[in-house]
Amino acid sequence: MFLIETKNLTLQLEIVPVESLLLHEEVIPHHADELIFEFRNWANLQNPIIVDENHMVLDGHHRAFVFKKLRFNYISVCKIDYFNETVQLRYWFRLFGEIKGANSVRRIIEAMNGNLRQVDDGEALKKALEENRFHCGIQHGDFFASVSFPKTAVNDAVDAYHVMERIQNRLMREGKRLEYIPCQSLQDDTLSNRIRKDEVVIWTPHISKEMVVDAVRQEKRFAPKATRHLIPARPLNVNIPISLFKENISLEEINMRFSEFLKKKSLRRFAPGQIINGRYYEEELFVFFDDKE
Amino acid sequence: MSDKQKTINLSAIGFDSPGLVSKITKKVFELGGNIIDVEENCRRDLFSIFLIITFPYTSDSTNSITDSLKSIEDETGLKVILEEYDEGGGNDLSEKENHLITILGMDRPGLIASISGFFLKHNINIENCRMIARGEFFSMEMLIDSMGMITGLNLDRNKVIDHWKSELKDLCAGLDQSVVIQSENIFNKIQKLIVFDLESTLLEDFSLKDFLGTIKDELISIDNTIRFLEDDKGQMEAMVGNAKMLKNIPVRDLESFSAILRLSPGSSELIRVLKSMGFKIAILSSGFDLFVKKILQEAGVDYAFSNTLQVDENDMVTGELEEPIITNDTKEEILQFIMNVEKISRDQVIAIGDGSTRSHFIKNAGLSIAFKPGKKSIQTDGFLSSDRIINLLYCLGIPKTELTRYLEGGVAEK
Missing domain, CATH: 3.30.70.260 (ACT domain)
Known part of the structure; x- marks a missing residue:
């Protein structure tokens, strides 16, 4: 075990059995296939996946899924306290392009016995979704509507996401272009202004950490790209050789080796807001590297 | 015979x-x-x-x-x-001291004669010479061998090389040409990383001026006793030193100012071409993340480091900076960090800044290029004096026709 103490959160780096991982959402098949191909050829796992104390995956579902699929024995994780208030839960909204009007979305929703209730604006839609946890929303230009489904179809948050996934799949079958966008980016004027006339945004249902934990307890999984966990600090560039994860050794032994491996490396902290390996990180970073000079 | x-x-x-x-x-x-x-x-x-x-x-x-x-x-x-063929007549092939010289600028008569005359004066042999671009804009690459150069008695060879390099730069400056000199240990290495100092290379001057003007007005409206530096590019660093001035300004207000900042013409294309050539790109900024994150994200680079302002729970700036603070002095450490992560040596790094104190870190790279250097620039391997940052590509030996193909045909994203 290797501990990194940050201002508000402890990052606990260790190796756990792949079988102990609990996934709370499904994966996107073609992303998983790409990753399977890459992991067969990669020599190292660059970054650990992020899990809670019970090994529920918070960030890294596709890597966890692929490790299970490729029958690895172990995986490196960064364990955190999920209910620490600095760990935030956000969602991915769906932006569909090449849509002539909200009517095509309305038609699909009504065919699935859904009910649209128009609201005044984005603020009103946000409030409606906060009050009705299993509702989703539609935004097309100045048109905002809250969408609900009968209880026979939606009993909990997991159902709500699966129904929304069905709407999404219908639109994609009709050739509409899909882009996942962070929910809070709609508050960013640049993105709001960027949404074109032929684009519709589906606001996904609000879920809580408790709902995520409940879903895992009931062995249910949300549709892909349901949660977006904002973790205030993250370890990067651990780069552990993948061969280690296939070794037939005890958990104690592999953790001892992992800890020794990390101790040999240097660690540098960066404030939030840096780009590393082509990705912008809003969180505090702890980057491992081998000292050359 | x-x-x-x-x-x-x-x-x-x-x-x-x-x-x-x-x-x-x-x-x-x-x-x-x-x-x-x-x-x-x-x-x-x-x-x-x-x-x-x-x-x-x-x-x-x-x-x-x-x-x-x-x-x-x-x-x-x-x-x-x-x-x-007289085998004893030429230089021994194993004893060479090659340098690659790239000269760029507006074409004018007598350029090649002046430069080749310079090498003759020093008894430096021109082994190969090729035109990279010819037209109104001129770019030429010369491979020279300084093994037979005139050194004089008891003179340190490296000092003599430094001396003629400096003299060649002066000659080119006098001819209104940019010049970059890469010695053999550099151009024979596969260069992998290109590091830019943001404020002095990639930011458009006008947008920086506008941006600073807007920020100044905002700050003066809060405190009219505030004084500012004359040097625009130095203002970004000065602001970091006086982050307290920004206390209690909402983050969204500061972020909105960032829309004023733009990359200079050709910067995006330059980054795209460099990436397609397999280079890793890093940008170092002594400014604030809030101001520069938009353009850094849009640039699509591999690494970008800037300063982060602390923000309170109401999304107001506290006036404090998050550690570690990126200053002119610590940019060198960041460069070392990137080299360690990428597992590359200094010889494989090209660094571009204006050569002033804000970009002194470039002097430790394998190839250092001063972009529009001022009078107080540090000694670098070369300089680009035009506004066109994309001219950097000529220093990497990309012929004009190839470059046009890259830019007109679009470059596949990696």
């Missing part, structure tokens, strides 16, 4: 036509010759070839061989010059 040596130099020049190389080499083969060195060129319908040929197994005399080779003239219409 002596019969002892059966090694012959063949040079041929004339108008280009299909099959010339085939006709020449077939003749060599028929005479039992073995080609040990070759260089062939076509320029604007003109053809030239240079061969060194040995005849190890033939009993024919050298005169007889050269007579036979001379018949190539009749078959090809080329002018053929033949000479016996």
